[in-house]
Amino acid sequence: MTTHRLSQKDAIPARAGVGLKACHYDDIIEGKPDLGWFEIHAENYMGDGGKPHHALRQIREHYPLSCHGVGLSIGSAQGLDPDHLDRLKKVVERYEPGLVSEHLAWSTHDTGFLNDLLPVPYTHETLDRVAQHIDQVQTHLGRQILLENPSTYVAFAESEMSEIAFLEGVVAKSGCGLLLDVNNVFVSATNQGYSPEDYLARFPVDHVGEIHLGGHAPDLDDEDRPLLIDAHDRAVAGQVWQLYEDLIARIGPRPTLVEWDNDVPVWPDLFAEARRAEAILGSKAGGGAKSRAA
């Protein structure tokens, strides 16, 4: 290996990574924890300079990086914001991430940026729109992106197909890959009343380039039935770990990210969550993932 790591588009290994939070910069830069990779929210590094970039440059020297956008609004009826697309390209050029991903959701409208991952109806019109937007992003960045399956709380009367059929259609039309968020599967399955196991059994896993795990919060719907909120504010739930373990046993190791974005814990707690994912990956990879005494 050369020392010029920044000049390489380091591939994301089939190991565990975590979402990078500013409060952990020092732990990571000083401690250099044994982790496969980190993921950033692209929008957090769209400023020109200062501390965020100073820290990320140092982290990028030691770890592969994945870039996860939260503001492109791929599911928007209106066109993509060309300025935001340029900003994303700048982050990608600056840090040469091994993977780039975005959400099957929308967040921007004439009224402005709504700062949530809003749901889309699964219609042919939406499918064409989303595929066209992904094509535009991939052309602009000159690379493939991964699209993440959403957490949803409502359904649309006008939907014409299942989420799986929709995702398969988008992959076929745009050539994108998929980011499979297992927590989102569990949240949506609970909220929409289907089986997460069946959903995962039908998911087009050959296109999955990355897996997400995160915590969810319990709530109740209009009929006082369980409604789960994709809050990313706690540890990964037991049922989600089980789904993940079964999935990895079936499809083999894939890069896996632990997301914890709100009520962010101290570094050792987050690291422990990642080690748990790494242990599952390692046990299915014939010891491919490095182990380290806790």
Next chain:
Amino acid sequence: MPLKSSQEAFAAALLNPEAPVPEGVVNPEGAPAPKRFAVYRNNVTVSLIEALATAFPVIEKSVGEEFFKAMAAEFVRAHPPSSPLLMFYGDAFPGFLEQFEPVRHLTYLSDLAKLEQLRRRAYHARDAEPLGADFLAAVPPKALGTLRVTFHPAVHILTSSHPVLSIWEWNNAGAPDGASLPQTGEDVLISRPELDVEQRRLPPGGAAFLQTLATAAPLGEAAAAGAAFEGFDLTANITGLLESRIVTDFTVDGAA
């Protein structure tokens, strides 16, 4: 319904808590689901209020958390962000504070918000290497009047008729023992020589002096602009210019 119309209805109902749930937004059995829709409404409002609280921590501290939340909710509905760059959300907040009836009597709040906003701009500004505090050593005293400087991209100057920096400091670190707030306005230099944002009180005429230098005008002209203010001390201002490490480049006439 075409996607554009359905998203228009969805967006409008998100920001207006009185609006009905958009047609066709249902639960898995096809029944209306206001509580489910409220999850999105809540996510949008709460996350934007949090973004504002992150951006304006001293405003939040000075008015209290509960009041800030209620006030920010009003702001979020009136001024949703225009871009996904939430690190700069809240440009309209200082103006909003001037007009928002419950705090109109707190006339300093708007300038305090401007200070926080400029600190944030400085935090994210482009990196640049400031010259050392001795950069004028090579300039012959006679040529000093022709000195033109380039400021670091993080440099901002805030003028205020309120003791805005003292208020900021008191809210952050508490009031010094036995001290009372200055009765005069304070002008503030915001900068970031390395990674940490710095701020310093400017002496009389200091803001005019620096603002003139920022237009690439020569030092002589900046000194004249400063001298229009009572108590302007050119030597003290030049010393401040050097100590604050805000200059990244300079020229003097006649120099090679």
